Amino acid sequence: MKKEIEKLLNDQVRYEANASMHYLAMASWADVHGFNGVSDFFYANSEEERVHMIKLVKFINERGGKAIVPALEAPKANFETLNELFEEFLSSEIYVTEKINEIIFECLSHKDYNTHNFMQWYVAEQLEEEAQARTMLDKLNIIGNDKTGHYMFDRDIMSFKATSEAQTPE
Ligand code: FEO
Numbered sequence: 001m002k003k004e005i006e007k008l009l010n011d012q013v014r015y016e017a018n019a020s021m022h023y024l025a026m027a028s029w030a031d032v033h034g035f036n037g038v039s040d041f042f043y044a045n046s047e048e049e050r051v052h053m054i055k056l057v058k059f060i061n062e063r064g065g066k067a068i069v070p071a072l073e074a075p076k077a078n079f080e081t082l083n084e085l086f087e088e089f090l091s092s093e094i095y096v097t098e099k100i101n102e103i104i105f106e107c108l109s110h111k112d113y114n115t116h117n118f119m120q121w122y123v124a125e126q127l128e129e130e131a132q133a134r135t136m137l138d139k140l141n142i143i144g145n146d147k148t149g150h151y152m153f154d155r156d157i158m159s160f161k162a163t164s165e166a167q168t169p170e
Helices: 003-032 036-062 082-109 113-143 146-165
Strands: none
Touching: 003 036, 003 082, 003 113, 036 082, 036 146, 082 113, 113 146
16 A cells, blocks of 8 residues: 555544544533433444544555554534534534545545545445535524424434435445
8 A cells, every 4th residue: 555545544544533532522512411312313423433433444454554543632522502513513524525535536646446446435424424414404503592493303313314324325
């Protein structure tokens, strides 16, 4: 594996790990603010990001590189509103998508078609996660400051997640 690609993949390990910790902090915030559905949603997303990270670690090592387990930045722990939480979720996913696109670009310029092929799974994941974040933020923007709306959003969030996953092709 080319050193440039190995470095980008190791950077991606760090972004996925940071996303996992970021979503864990969001889950914890929701947990203590009585939003149990939102909390379950972010606990699950935190776990998914951890899986994304481990998949990269294994790929780097299998291809003759050396995966680096990164030091992590402390995630933001406090949020004012559910909207803020989901705005952060969407920005985090957009950031990760940009980083994945950079890897894809470098894979093509170095003719590393194996890594390019491997990264297609991440491209599909990002499409799903960004769409999910946008849908949820749209719903929250419709709800505004209505407490009953927030209660219902929290109650139904896991079913939105299941529906959007069922609609996304593998
Ligand atoms: Fe694995 Fe959604 O970043």
